[in-house]
Amino acid sequence: MSSARPRSHRRTALTAVPAALLAAALTACSGGGAAGSAAQEDGDGKAPATSISVNLQGEAAAPGEPVKVTLAHGKLKTVSVTADKGGALAGKISADGRSWTSERVAAPGTAYTVAAQDADGGSDRATFTTTEAEKVNKLSLAPGKDTTVGIAQPLSIVFDHPVKNKAAVEKGLKVSTSNGTEGSWGWLQDHSGKDRVDWRPEEYWKPGTKVTLAAELNGIDTGEDGGWFVRDYATTFTIGAAQVVKVDLDGHRLTLHRDGEQVFQAPMSAGTPGGKKASWRGTAVLMSKEGTINMNSETVGLGDAYDKMVDYSMRLTWSGMYAHAAPWNARYFGNANRSSGCLGMSDANAAALYDQVRVGDPFEITGADAKGTVAEGNGYGAWNVSWTDWQAKSALT
Numbered sequence: 001m002s003s004a005r006p007r008s009h010r011r012t013a014l015t016a017v018p019a020a021l022l023a024a025a026l027t028a029c030s031g032g033g034a035a036g037s038a039a040q041e042d043g044d045g046k047a048p049a050t051s052i053s054v055n056l057q058g059e060a061a062a063p064g065e066p067v068k069v070t071l072a073h074g075k076l077k078t079v080s081v082t083a084d085k086g087g088a089l090a091g092k093i094s095a096d097g098r099s100w101t102s103e104r105v106a107a108p109g110t111a112y113t114v115a116a117q118d119a120d121g122g123s124d125r126a127t128f129t130t131t132e133a134e135k136v137n138k139l140s141l142a143p144g145k146d147t148t149v150g151i152a153q154p155l156s157i158v159f160d161h162p163v164k165n166k167a168a169v170e171k172g173l174k175v176s177t178s179n180g181t182e183g184s185w186g187w188l189q190d191h192s193g194k195d196r197v198d199w200r201p202e203e204y205w206k207p208g209t210k211v212t213l214a215a216e217l218n219g220i221d222t223g224e225d226g227g228w229f230v231r232d233y234a235t236t237f238t239i240g241a242a243q244v245v246k247v248d249l250d251g252h253r254l255t256l257h258r259d260g261e262q263v264f265q266a267p268m269s270a271g272t273p274g275g276k277k278a279s280w281r282g283t284a285v286l287m288s289k290e291g292t293i294n295m296n297s298e299t300v301g302l303g304d305a306y307d308k309m310v311d312y313s314m315r316l317t318w319s320g321m322y323a324h325a326a327p328w329n330a331r332y333f334g335n336a337n338r339s340s341g342c343l344g345m346s347d348a349n350a351a352a353l354y355d356q357v358r359v360g361d362p363f364e365i366t367g368a369d370a371k372g373t374v375a376e377g378n379g380y381g382a383w384n385v386s387w388t389d390w391q392a393k394s395a396l397t
Helices: 019-026 166-171 327-332 347-356 387-391
Strands: 011-013 052-054 058-061 066-071 076-083 091-093 099-105 111-118 123-130 139-142 147-149 155-159 173-177 183-189 195-201 210-215 233-239 243-248 253-258 261-267 279-285 288-296 307-315 322-325 343-345 362-366 370-373
Touching (some): 155 210, 166 183, 166 195, 173 195, 261 347, 307 347
Antiparallel strands (some): 183 195, 210 233, 253 261, 307 322
16 A cells, blocks of 8 residues: 655754744744754754654555654654554664664554654654555454363454465464463464464463463554454453363263363264264364254255254354254164264253363364364364474464
């Protein structure tokens, strides 16, 4: 995005000059469109007035660039860049004291005021406004803010529009943890077809870990067809107890383990093997506890096989695999897989499991009676990718 940049107007204040000259200095304009005007001495031959130049100027400055303030003479003492919408851009003064550069970029559609003071007490100001974003990108975050989740829950971000500039976006995603847990972002395609990036540790989270994401994205251009971010995002969550649900497709049994000890078990019937109705194997993560919902086979490409209300529904994939109550299948619990892909149990066992599991708990599914492994974008399938391969999915590797 480019545009002509009109001359910026600056006001200069120097306390050592008489009042009449000070008034004149406050209304003076910089000469031409060049960065910085020549230093001018006052009528008494005293030190030159402070004069700064800013790389972004006028009413149609390009967003997405750091703000750079340069001092014509002397050394900078302080610089502030504040936005009309609230907030400020932090930055650093160079080693020689002549320039200051913001740590983040200027956001679209924002008016900024630059105020600088030099080491001798002189000051100068400048203003500029960035152009509006022609297209805005937004995102959705999981898990929700201030929630407690299971040990397999990743940080997951789905974008409204395509993200071409993945490295620039990833640099703005700051993850911090209460115990120094390290992890990696991995880019993938969500089951919906949208761009998505997840952050996970090498192994399951430690219980009690507090996680914070500061998505400092305001002012980042996501690239062609993606648009600009015009705000920041944040979320925090805490890791709950170490719970793992182990599902044996061949043995037709499901068990819940807490802190390494088995605390619950139930016979069940999984998906009919040999076709689309088979269940997935691998690690699936409990995405949501949805209670009683209508399940219609046509929504998952299985024709008119079923259309019924189902109790204690626990979603495991976007493609429609759940754990839930399935009393109509009771004759198969513990001895055969005859469902349409879900993990079915008795009402009592489904209710007991539903009460104990937490969103983010892993379901580790093993056995030959499966149609494949849960894909990374089909729910939270990142745990089915090796740590080395997952790290390679980062845009910063």
